[in-house]
Amino acid sequence: MATGWAQEGAVQEQIDATVKDGILRAKSRLPTGPSLTHCENCNAAIPEARQVAIPGVRLCVPCQEKEDKDAAVFSGYNRRGSKDSQLR
Numbered sequence: 791m792a793t794g795w796a797q798e799g800a801v802q803e804q805i806d807a808t809v810k811d812g813i814l815r816a817k818s819r820l821p822t823g824p825s826l827t828h829c830e831n832c833n834a835a836i837p838e839a840r841q842v843a844i845p846g847v848r849l850c851v852p853c854q855e856k857e858d859k860d861a862a863v864f865s866g867y868n869r870r871g872s873k874d875s876q877l878r
């Protein structure tokens with residue numbers, strides 16, 4: 791009986807550890823943490839509203855837009871949009 795209790799306790803302990811580990815891993819994927827007051831890239835001040843709106847924000851608006859554009863060009867995702875803007 792004592793053995794059965796010990797096993798149950800060990801299993802519960804393992805479940806707790808797995809859940810905690812899962813939460814930690816899920817958290818590490820999200821861009822959380824304190825927002826930066828100044829851009830990581832150009833050191834421009836990041837508006838407080840932006841810091842609040844995007845927890846863990848690291849870039850100012852122009853740098854973020856450039857980053858997004860670079861990412862879009864790299865993946866080829868925004869190719870159609872660029873073509874349309876060239877026609878105007």
Ligand SMILES: [Zn+2]
Nearest residue numbers: 829832850853
């Ligand atoms: Zn910047």
